[in-house]
Amino acid sequence: MPLTALRADSVTSFLIRAAEYIKLSEQEINNLNVFPVPDGDTGTNMLLTLNSVAAALETLKTDSFAEIAETATKAALLGARGNSGVILSQIIKGFFLPVREKSLNEIDARTLIECLEKARITAYKAVKKPVEGTMLTIIRAAAESVQRLKRNRKLKLETVAEEAFRAATAALQKTPEMLDILKQAGVVDAGGLGLVKIIEALLDTINERPLQESQGVLKQSADVVFSSIPEEDINFTYCTELLIKSDLINTEAAIEYLNQRGDSVLVIRDMDIVKIHVHTDIPLEILNHFNSMGEIIDVKINNMKAQTEEANKNRRLQVERQEHKKDVALVAVAQGSGLIDIFKSLGVDEIVEGGQTMNPSSSEILEAIEKAPSDHVLVLPNNKNIILACEQAASMTGKKVEIMPTTTIQQGLQAVLNYNPTRTFEENVEAMKEALEEVTSVALTRAVRNSHINGIKIDKGDYIGIIEGDIVESGHNLSLVLVKTLKKAHADEASFITVFTGREITPEEQEKIAAIIENNFPEVDYEIKFGGQEHYQLLLAIER
Amino acid sequence: MALNCGIVVDSTFDLPISFYREHDIEVVPLRVIFPDKTTYREHFELSAPEFYKKLSQVSEVPTTSQPPVGEFIEAYKKMLKRYEFVLSLHLPETLSGTMNSARTAAEEVDGEIYVKSTMSVSIGSAQILSKILELRDTETDKQIFLNKIDNLVENHLLLGVLPTLYYLEKGGRIGKAQALVGSLLDFKPLLCIKEGVVTPLGRVRGMKRAFKELYQHILDFADGKPVSLSFGYGEKPEETENFRKFLKDTGFEFKDAGIWQIGPVIGTYVGPEVVMISVLRHV
Numbered sequence: 001m002p003l004t005a006l007r008a009d010s011v012t013s014f015l016i017r018a019a020e021y022i023k024l025s026e027q028e029i030n031n032l033n034v035f036p037v038p039d040g041d042t043g044t045n046m047l048l049t050l051n052s053v054a055a056a057l058e059t060l061k062t063d064s065f066a067e068i069a070e071t072a073t074k075a076a077l078l079g080a081r082g083n084s085g086v087i088l089s090q091i092i093k094g095f096f097l098p099v100r101e102k103s104l105n106e107i108d109a110r111t112l113i114e115c116l117e118k119a120r121i122t123a124y125k126a127v128k129k130p131v132e133g134t135m136l137t138i139i140r141a142a143a144e145s146v147q148r149l150k151r152n153r154k155l156k157l158e159t160v161a162e163e164a165f166r167a168a169t170a171a172l173q174k175t176p177e178m179l180d181i182l183k184q185a186g187v188v189d190a191g192g193l194g195l196v197k198i199i200e201a202l203l204d205t206i207n208e209r210p211l212q213e214s215q216g217v218l219k220q221s222a223d224v225v226f227s228s229i230p231e232e233d234i235n236f237t238y239c240t241e242l243l244i245k246s247d248l249i250n251t252e253a254a255i256e257y258l259n260q261r262g263d264s265v266l267v268i269r270d271m272d273i274v275k276i277h278v279h280t281d282i283p284l285e286i287l288n289h290f291n292s293m294g295e296i297i298d299v300k301i302n303n304m305k306a307q308t309e310e311a312n313k314n315r316r317l318q319v320e321r322q323e324h325k326k327d328v329a330l331v332a333v334a335q336g337s338g339l340i341d342i343f344k345s346l347g348v349d350e351i352v353e354g355g356q357t358m359n360p361s362s363s364e365i366l367e368a369i370e371k372a373p374s375d376h377v378l379v380l381p382n383n384k385n386i387i388l389a390c391e392q393a394a395s396m397t398g399k400k401v402e403i404m405p406t407t408t409i410q411q412g413l414q415a416v417l418n419y420n421p422t423r424t425f426e427e428n429v430e431a432m433k434e435a436l437e438e439v440t441s442v443a444l445t446r447a448v449r450n451s452h453i454n455g456i457k458i459d460k461g462d463y464i465g466i467i468e469g470d471i472v473e474s475g476h477n478l479s480l481v482l483v484k485t486l487k488k489a490h491a492d493e494a495s496f497i498t499v500f501t502g503r504e505i506t507p508e509e510q511e512k513i514a515a516i517i518e519n520n521f522p523e524v525d526y527e528i529k530f531g532g533q534e535h536y537q538l539l540l541a542i543e544r
Numbered sequence: 545m546a547l548n549c550g551i552v553v554d555s556t557f558d559l560p561i562s563f564y565r566e567h568d569i570e571v572v573p574l575r576v577i578f579p580d581k582t583t584y585r586e587h588f589e590l591s592a593p594e595f596y597k598k599l600s601q602v603s604e605v606p607t608t609s610q611p612p613v614g615e616f617i618e619a620y621k622k623m624l625k626r627y628e629f630v631l632s633l634h635l636p637e638t639l640s641g642t643m644n645s646a647r648t649a650a651e652e653v654d655g656e657i658y659v660k661s662t663m664s665v666s667i668g669s670a671q672i673l674s675k676i677l678e679l680r681d682t683e684t685d686k687q688i689f690l691n692k693i694d695n696l697v698e699n700h701l702l703l704g705v706l707p708t709l710y711y712l713e714k715g716g717r718i719g720k721a722q723a724l725v726g727s728l729l730d731f732k733p734l735l736c737i738k739e740g741v742v743t744p745l746g747r748v749r750g751m752k753r754a755f756k757e758l759y760q761h762i763l764d765f766a767d768g769k770p771v772s773l774s775f776g777y778g779e780k781p782e783e784t785e786n787f788r789k790f791l792k793d794t795g796f797e798f799k800d801a802g803i804w805q806i807g808p809v810i811g812t813y814v815g816p817e818v819v820m821i822s823v824l825r826h827v
Contacts, residue, residue, distance in 0.1 A: 041607055041609065045609070077613050077617075077648075078612060079612060079614070080645070080648070081609055081610070081612055082610060082641055083644055086641065086645055089613065089648070126644075341728055342728045342729055345726055345727045346727050346728075346729065347723060413729075417729075417747055417749070418746065420745070420746055421720070421723045422720055422744060495749070495750050495752040495753045495756075496750035496752070525750035525751070525752070527729065527749070529728065543749055543750070543753065
């Protein structure tokens, strides 16, 4: 028989059971923790808080309800850890307020309604700016939903607890709708889940459910993790739950029967009531089977695939909308797999492939601008022959477009590094343009024919050093040409040198180049990255 | 008559215990929890040098925890015996639940307690605190005193160069600097705390450029007014010393409030190689 009231002994076992339930779910709750900061300690904090209560009660030898209420309240407060612990301590404090104020020696059905209400009030008071979609929402849902039971004349204690648990669980499922960060992470609120477990402990205490058995229920409720289930992981379509009043059902036989027709089977008997949970494709057959053995009290059949699809669709929409929320989007022209990856990693949204010998068309650039996830788009041509095509593309879109006058890849990277998502469009344009003056673009390539340029004699196959588009050195020794060119570019005064190696440069050659820079410019910081570009063995950005 | 104000702070001010004793300040420590679950009350059970040594020996990043409400209650009760009212100062609630614990405790205690945030951490909070100690001696009106504290907070800027965002990201305090994560190029992120949120100021290649940029941000914030600066470091002071020297070489004039080691809890998030600068503008 369920309890008619919580008395000194049962309220103590409720709180100890609550600590037990949180302990079992500690890791699960920790893993859900994304709000207010994703530090994964909500479960631990709630457990420490409840452990403090359990420890105080275990050493307290008393029959006085008032003393228990006092001790629990104080222990929760003193042991409160983390935000979730602090809020929980206030919920416990509120819960016992009616007992302490009226010197009651038990909590009956009606008092329980009042206890939950007081818990809600105290919890909200504890937080300066209450945020919905958290523990607060759960306690509010529980407290508010039991209010309507007041009219019930023969109100039973378990009815109140059941309703509180039902409402809390339902509210938990809705937390992702209330708090964006939960939705993005695809989880329910961590503290909220903890509180649901505590209310479950209350319900199970009242129903005098043995601790071991209730662990099955706990395991099942771990499914509340929101929508992170891939569609293909669901083997059966319908989640089916039955509540049957029957003396005929044999638990073990029922489990065997269900295992042949589905998975996630759970059969719990509590006196003459049997609760059945199964995932199956044939819910009606199962319903008929059990209908012949007793009186069906409640049936719940959910299409899980439809739910998951719906949830996943919502998530996709949400993600797309999120992306569209960007204040400014970046489009860059680049060539070479390494360089493309680097641009993307720095936050460039769309890449148009092209460069020195393969200038992209206006329509390719336009396509990228249209695809970019913002109405404000910054375009980095990264080549002087491409600026015009970019300007043309800009004139064909309804979006606000700014073309950065970047004439080299090195300038493009410098501009991206100086892009700051927390600044406005105009501020970014200004800062990025300013930054272009701080970089000198150096390139190393090989001559395709004999020639004479700027008074420099060049033989076919020679390495040539280029600063800002002008040939300044040539020779057949790569290291020599590199060092001479870098010196002319005042690399010794640089604050940083970035080297992008071309497609043909081997890892051994890359090491050699690193050694050359280190030996000749020991004071300067540098980084060598695979650029993968065609034609240029090396592209170097010299930052002042 | 000077104000009869007792001061309670949390441990993230990173000042030496002897300083708190000297000024009769109660300190409520946050906790650092290592992956093996050993928990330390920072500064009391684990010094900064010990922390960085331990940090280098573990593969997983530690976590931290706000102080229990009970310890605040104790501290308030203790201070209220000796002082007319209590000022309780803490790191921003956007970074930690400490403010919440403190407020909950203040509700429980009979007496006048003002719970405020410095909107900063470590050397920043410490710099604000030392100014508050001066104000406590010179001010006679409580309301003016409290207003002046708000003013101090507004005229303060905490800047940092974090050679790696790893710790900030692992600890879940990365804030708006999330946009800087995942780069294939190595750069030094410049960050500040703005309205309690870690906010990127820029990303630069190499420490030399970082110094130039930091200097520019300090100049912009100073806006021609006199400033005092204090300098923070993680495991080793060299890079921060270099910056201090760089700044002096530019000829920039400022009051030097010293160089300090950042404590375990804040160190958990900024990592051992941080260069931190706290700027207080005198208006």
